[in-house]
Each structure stands twice: as C-alpha cells, then as structure tokens.
Amino acid sequence: MRPCTKVITTALIFVLSACSAEVTRVDPSEAITTGDAFVAPTDSGVPEPEDAYVPDPGEFGWPCNSQDDCYSGWCVPSPEGNICTKTCLDSCPPGWSCRPLVKGDITYLCLPRWTHLCDPCATSSDCSDSDSDSGHYCLDWGGEGRFCGGECASDGVCPSGYVCKDVPVGNGVTDKQCVPESGTCECSELAKELALSTVCSVSGPEGVCQGKRSCTPNGLTACDAATPSSEVCDGLDNDCNGATDDLPPNYDCQNANEFGVCLGKGSCVAGLEVCDAATPAAELCDGLDNDCDNEIDEDSSDSDGDGLSDCIDEDDDDDGIPDVEDNCVVTPNPDQLNTDGDLQGDVCDDDDDNDSSPDADDCEPLNAQVKPGAIELCDGIDNNCNGQTDENLCDDGNPCTDDACQADGTCAHTNNQVPCDDGSVCTSEDKCLDGSCQGFAPIDCSDGDDCTADSCDPVTGCTQSSLSGPTCVNDPGGCHPCEDGSPCTSQDYCLNGSCKPGPITDCTDGNPCVFAQCNPQTGCMPPQPISNNCFIENIQACHTAKCVSGQCIPVPTSGQSCTTNSSKCKLGTCTGDGSCLPNGGQPCQTSVGLDLCQSVDVSGVCDSAGNCTIQQAPPGYTCPGCNGICIKCFILEFCIPFSDIF
Secondary structure (H helix, E strand, O other), rough: OHHHHHHHHHHHHHHHHHHHOOOOOOOOOOOOOOOOOOOOOOOOOOOOOOOOOOOOOOOOOOEEEOOHOOOOOOOOEEEEOEOOOOOOOOOOOOOOOEEEEEEEEEEEEEEOOOOOOOOEOOOOHHHHOHHHHHHOEEEEEEEOOEOOOEEEEOOOOOOOOOOEEEEEEEEEEEEEEEEOOOOOOOHHHHHHHHOOOEEEEEEEEEEEEEEEEEEEEEEEEOOOOOOOOOOOOOOOOOOOOOOOOOOOEEEEEEEEEEEEEEEEEEEOOOOOOEEEEOOOOOOOOOOOOOOOOOOOOOOOOOOOOOOOOOOOOOOOOOOOOOOOOOOOOOOOOOOOOOOOOOOOOOOOOOOOOOOOOOOOOOOOOOOOOOOOOOOOOOOOOOOOOOOOOHHHHHOOOOOEEEEEOOOOEEEEEEEEOOOOOOOOOOOOOOEEOOOOEEOOEEHHHHHHHEEEEEEEEEOOOEEEEEOOOOOOOOOOOOOOOOOOOOOOEOOOEEOOOOOOOOOEEOOOOOOOOOOOEEEEEEOOOOEEEEEHHHHHOOOOOEEEEEEEEEEEEEEEEEEEEEOOOOOOEEEEEEEEEEEEOOOOOOEEEEEEEEOOHHHHHHHHOOOOOOOOOEOOOOOOOOOOOOEEEEEOOEEEEEEHHHHHOO
8 A cells, every 4th residue: 555545544544433423334134245345455464473362252253143243333254254343443463454344434344364265166256355355366276176265465474274376367377375285175164154166077088077066064065076988878968078979870889688799880869779780599590690699500510511500401411312201311321221110220220120229239239139138048149248148047046056057948056165155254264065155264353361252243253342350359259360461460350351450469478577579570579688667466565676687576675664563663764684673763652550540641752672762751740840740549649750760
C-alpha cells in the first residue's frame, strides 16, 4: 500500500470508529460468506508464534453460526468453520489480515488470510473472497483434482504444514502459492460444511474417465470415476472418449461353448453384439466341421484312406463290394469266403466254427466240439485245448496212485511210492506206501527249556506251554525242577514258563567262623577263617563266644559286671580268668540282733570277700552322745556303743 493511501485509510478507520452509528453490521442471522466484497487487505505481517489460546464463548476465535453468537457482532468463515472475529485498525493475530469489509458501509475486520487454502475448486474465484483477494489460484493436481492454493508472493509465509513454491497456475504462468508439504490436501471444516467438490480423473491405456471427489464429514472421498477399459458392445462409453459402442464395423467375433469356438464377423446394434459366426456343436459324421476346429468328421475312421469317413463312404474297404453287401465291411475280401455261413466272412471272422471260442485260442478252429472249456473225454483227443490229452479223467484224488485212461474207456489206478504230504506238519519225509501217504520222521519240538511242555499239533505244528508250580523247597512233590545254570543256587523251580533260582548255596555249612564265596562258574570256594563274635548257648558268666581258627569257643572276659554267689554282695566284676569277684565298697544290708526284743537291719559295705560289714547304725537309732545304737525293749531304752557291738 502506498504511504498516502495508508494515511487516508487510517483516517477513514478513525472516522468510522468515531461514528459507530454509521457502521453497518451484517444481519445477525447471517455469517459473512464468500460473496461479501473485500478491498485490498492490510496484512499483519509475518506471523509470530502464537501462544496457546482458548477463547471464551463469543470471543475472538469462538465457533459461531450467526452474528449474534459473537460479542463483536461479526461471524466470518475460516478453514475451521465459521468463527467470531473482531474489528481492527492495522494489526491482527498471525494468519489473519486486517481488511475492510464493504457491505453497505466499510468496516475493518480481522479476516483469515487463507480461508479456502486446499479447498476443492473449479476456478480461481472459488479460492478468493473478493476481486481484491485474487492472489489465490485454483491449482490443477492432475487426476487427483483441483485445489485452492494460497497467495504467498509478498512475503513467502504460509501456514504450518504448507510451503511457498512456484507452481503452474494456468496458461504457462507460474506463481508463488502455499501448497501442502505432504502433497495431499485434506478437507477443512469449512469445506466439509459446504460439501465442496472437485473434478478428478482416472487414466489408463484405453483413455481417461472423469469423476468427482467431495468433502464429507469423513474427509475427502476417492475419485468416483470409472476405470477406462477397451470398448465393448454394451451401450456404455467404456474408454471414456465420449462415444458409446464406437467399435469398427465388421470386427472379429466368435461364438464359443463346450464344443469349441467358431469365428465370424460382428457388429454392434443398440448395445447388442450381432455375430455371424456359427454355433459350435458336437462333431457329426456329415462331411462338415461341426466344432469349428478345421477338421471334418475327425472322430470317424477312414478305413480305406480315400478321404471319406466310413460313415459316409459306401465301400469302406474299397474292395469293390458295397458295404450293404460286404460280409467284411472294413476288410477287403472280394471272394466273400464264409466257411461257417454266418454274417462275417472268414477274413474278419475270429470264430470260424462258431463255437464261441476265438480261432486264436481254439486248437481246432473248424471243429465246434473241440474248444477251450470243453469237457475232456477219454478218447485220446485234447478236447479242452489245454495241451493235455485225457488228463484227470481217472483221477481218484489219491496222490499215492497213478491214474490212467485205458483204451476201453475204463480207468486204472496203480499204487506208487512217490513223496507226498500226509497232512500233518508233525512229520517229515512223507511218502506213499501201499496206496496211502505216511510220515516216517516225527519232527523234534523240544525247545531246550525245562519250564515248557513241548508238543506238536498236526495243523499248527510245534507248541510249547508254560510249566508252573510251587518252589521245590516248600513242596518238592508238586514243583517242576529245572536248572537255572548257576552252581550257586539249588532246588531251582519253574514258574510261569521260566526257571527261577532256588535257595542260595551256603558255602560255610552254617559255620559262623568262616567265610566262603560262591563263584557263578565254579561253585563254592574254599572257606576262610574269620575273627568275629559268635554265639554259644548257655555260656558261663564272665565268658564270651569268639571265633578262633574257624571254631566258635568261650573266652574269659574282664571288667564286665557280673553276679556273685554271695547272699549279700551279689554285684561283682569279671577278673579275666572266668571268675566273678565281688565289688568292695558297695552298700549292703544285714540284720543285727541287739537283744531279746528285736533285731535291726543295719546298713553296711561289701568287702572284697563278699561279706557285708556294718559301719554305722540305721537312721533313727543313733543315740546322742554315745555313738551307738539305741535299743528299746518294752518301755526301756538302752544305748549300746558301737564299740560294744563290733
């Protein structure tokens, strides 16, 4: 803006703001639309980073539907939809421009700088709010459609996510426009609200088809154009060239089914294909190519190779005799020889005697009585054509007789001695004797196992059944003895078909003073003396049983407790010579007669001789001051000193 123009504009803004009665507001029921007239904007300059700002209802930036929703009374379109704006003098927030609105009177408002950026469009006028806001172009994005750019020639500044680039704007001209860095335009909220759309196209080798993309609540739809394809006769413009069913006249066509494909020429009439090709059919013997495979009557034979199928040839074998008279239609036989007088001549008849046996198998092809399967007779003729004469006619079923058909037609049976089978698997070397088969060598069914019972079944052969019984130790009469192969066991027995070991052999013969091992190969080894304790029944006191030189003998002990023969001092200690010496110093009890009135049990001590020696009076009988024993006889008490007693 030139300096003088800006001064005049500023003065006008001041006058308009002072005379608020002269400022015309938009009808409260309407928001400012893209049809409002704008003059050249006064840009706010390069946008500064904007702090997070959340407007209150009715404030600048609040979503609105009408002018009454805004404190300023101004509801204007933006990429995010209609929002509340405010009046201005020369500056607005980043991304907004202070521009005069000409709607009756002039009012300067903060308006979005790129209201229609990336909106679907048809012309550049769809991208501008007025003629003065004409720096935004409708850019062609190829088949994707056309979308609004944003003017950035003055400062190169674009909104976040967009970049200022030189792009073609039409007629070979380029201009700086804000375009998305991602290369893809998304529908703004305003574009969704207005359901904006753009023309798009789908290309292919056959052409280009036009369609449309629209902004919906879910975003920009895909192009709805059809995919161009080769033109066919269907009443549609398949290749999208503007013409329907534009096929060349007399184009190649075909009729096809399971029998083949027939070619012809076709034309398109009212969306329907008319083809003059024949309809393929199963090949017939009619001299025609019914299945259109360029072969005639290929499924029919040509026996004489004259180029005519047998089905239409009147003389298939070309022998000069018409098929209707020929007794061999496909085999030349001018003489028509027919030995058996049937409907077939000899050259094509495989059963000349008409006995139902082919000549190739019949040993006498002109004798109907001789053929394979005939009953063999005793007549010296191979009646059944098996290469044998009179076989099995006299068979008596006995392999031990030689059967023969005699000249008079009777049978002879002569005994033989040939090897045979008596029917039993329990014999071998069977041979015939006196007209019967006999076995001479019974087979050996022994399996070498003492614990199985071996037998032979004439049908199944050798069988073995398990033997089982009690141990030979517990019940020798009911056991089945066996040998387990070890010399270290005896009285082995059978159990469930297996030989079980009996008791282990005692190589010591019960002598606890020797050690003898049993060798599994050789048996008991020589016993070896051992030094162990042993047991002797009723052994004397102060003795123990010891093994000495392989014998168990009593041996005196010492230091052990023992019992003496003393009546009072029975406890003693073994002396090592087999005797029990009383323990001296051990307490004992003895009775002492003190007077005619009573006797007293007195505590004593055992001496080495086994006697109980009194050393002090019993408790309770000690007399004070006399060191004796207190004696009471009747009502009298006496004190007798120990010195008088002992």
